[in-house]
Amino acid sequence: MLLTILAVLAAPAPKYPVATIAPALRENAHAVVRAYDEVVTVKSASQLVNTVHKVVTVLDGAGSDSYGQLVIEYSALNRIGYLRGAVYDANGLLLHQLRAAEVHDQGVGSADGSFMTDVRVRYADLRQPSGPYTVEFDYEIVSDNTLFYPSWQPQHAENVALEGATLQVTTPTSLPLRYHEQLLPPGAASAPVVAGAQTTYRWQLPAHPAVDEEPLAPPLSTLLPAVRLAPAAFEVQGYKGSLASWQSLGQWVYQLGQGRDQLPPAVAAKMAQLLVEAPNPRDRARKVYEYVQSTTRYISVQLGLGGWQTAPASSVASGGYGDCKALSNYTCALLKAAGLPAYVALVKAGRDQADVRQEFPSSQFNHVILCMPLAAHGTAPADTVWLECTSQTDAFGYMGSFTGNRHALLLTPEGGRLVATPRYAAQANRQQRRTDLWLTADGGAKATVRTKRVGLAQDTYAQLLHEGDPEQQKRYVSNRLPLSHFTITSLRLAAGPATDALPSVNETLGLELSGLATPAGQRLLLEPNLLGRLAALPAQVGARETPLALPPAALYQDTVRLHLPTGFKIDNLPAPTELSTAYGTYRSTCATLPDGTLQYVRQLELRRPNGSTPLPAAKYPEYQDFRRKVNQADHTQLVLVKHEA
Secondary structure (H helix, E strand, C coil), rough: CCHHHHHHHHHCCCCCCCHHHHHHHHHCCCCEEEEEEEEEEEEEEEEEEEEEEEEEEEHHHHHHHHHHHEEEEECCCEEEEEEEEEECCCCCCCEEEHHHCEEEEECCCCCCCCCECCCCCEEEEEECCCCCCCEEEEEEEEECCCCCCCEEECCCCCCCEEEEEEEEEEECCCCCCEEEEEEHHHHHHHHCEEECEEEEEEEEECEEECCCCCCCCCHHHHHEEEEEECCCCEEEEEEEEEECCCCHHHHHHHHHHHCCCCCCCCCCHHHHHHHHCCHHHCCCCCCCCHHHHHCEECCCCECCHHHHHCCCCCHHHCCCCHHHHHHHHHHHHHHHCCCCCEEEEEEECCCCCCCCCCCCCCCCCEEEEEEEEEECCCCCCCCCCECCCCCCCCCCCHHHHHHCCCCCEEEEEEEEEECCCCCHHHHHEEEEEEEEECCCCCCEEEEEEEEEEEEEEHHHHHHHHHHHHHHHHHHHHHHHCCCCEEEEEEEEEEECCCCCCCEEEEEEEEEEECCCCCEECEEEEECCCCCCCCCCCCCCCCCCCCCCCCCCCEEEEEEEEECCCCEECCCCCCCCEEEECCCCCEEEEEEEECCCCEEEEEEECCCCCCCCCCHHHHHHHHHHHHHHHHHHHHHCEEEECCCCC
């Protein structure tokens, strides 16, 4: 009995039992963040230490892959001090303590050499066959790259609840902390405390239930509490800089590239010759861009300061390759030799990336492009050419969804200047489609579909055209056809004329369709809008909480010519439909052509009444009603009747 009592007393107390989680936090959650305690200690302008204590209870399999394991990046400028972990069962009893041999380490470079980096990862996997279970991780990162301070957002995903989290930042008082608070609840921030030469800042988040993403909501990263940190002054490998303004950040990056724009004499002379061959500034710039595309290729370089400092233009000229910084710097040097001054620009690239937070100067960029104002050459003041220098196929002057419709940091001798990249409206995001449909008496059909996609609408298809093989192209197109039973008999993608103002991709598609029309006695029932239907949106259940982020402005034009089977005639012609709202316009008509062919014409223009800024949540019912009416009109039905001879 005494031994039993001693054993019980010696047993460690349960940690994080699932039963102690409040029922409200378990509701609609795949995981619950029990604790997320982060401590940032700024040692100097060139070093900081970041420690994290993270505890997550995984409730089911849907949360296991994301939260049952941990991946940490490190590099020459960011080293891992320690990584510890443990996993507990539902009752909070220890199942396993992470051993050093179970922490795996690997590089993240590519086998073909297109991605050169000193970044590596360590990862630990404590996933269990079934939940609930709890993982606990502790780790430390020592960073010699103080251009980047950590960001703190303990709850950042759908269906994940938060039990509590803290952030503490200690910095020398002589190195003031800059921070940006997002949607913090009252009382989350404490007043800074000064002790000697150190100042400490603290934030604390209380429990918060799991959230569901509502239809057309902005990214969750913009909707949940967060604190983003940045230094006032920093130093990376001996290069000192300031983040007090966009101007000072741009000045630091600009100075890193000083003296690295020298070209080999032969290349400089070749560019200078363009002044004679192409006196028009835009034509000359196009020739320079085409030269870069035909003589270089892109590789990613992320080696220490090489993540920011460009390779010399001379090395790109001799080697024929470079990363986004090097290729942009090289192109800038070529343009300068051709009498066309330009500026390198930092941008936060990505189709789904939010724009930079303009009110918080900090290192928010992941890509480099080029900006060439033509106003100095006698053209219109607003005439500016933007160039994506990493692509061998992108159209001259086109940014697209990857870098368009956002802000970039222009690097000038006077420092950085935040400017807007090209904004693309509906006409620059259009799809024009002509479908010829030959219907058979049993409801089957053959179709030839010719689609022209322009601007933003062609972005993915242009990538597919240049990088995908025929099977990948066919699979991509097949997965996006709103049809139940079909066979693709032919598919061809081709780029539109390079001289057009906007790039385009033409698609020619052959289809065999079974059961397209529904037989009903002597009748065939079918919807002429074969491929252009806009989906309806679910009705809002309860009060909407998040703003409404509309899809990009776009223009869709569809013409369907229906060749009737022998002996069939149209029984009714649907009345024309017209809709006009702040969110868009819609028009569809059906008519019989002189040769007996039925022609269905549909045009839909989607608008953004507030530009790229989300609309108030209260606008959702209006927009949902617009989409419902469009969807209803898109399902207009025809009735064909067979007449006996």
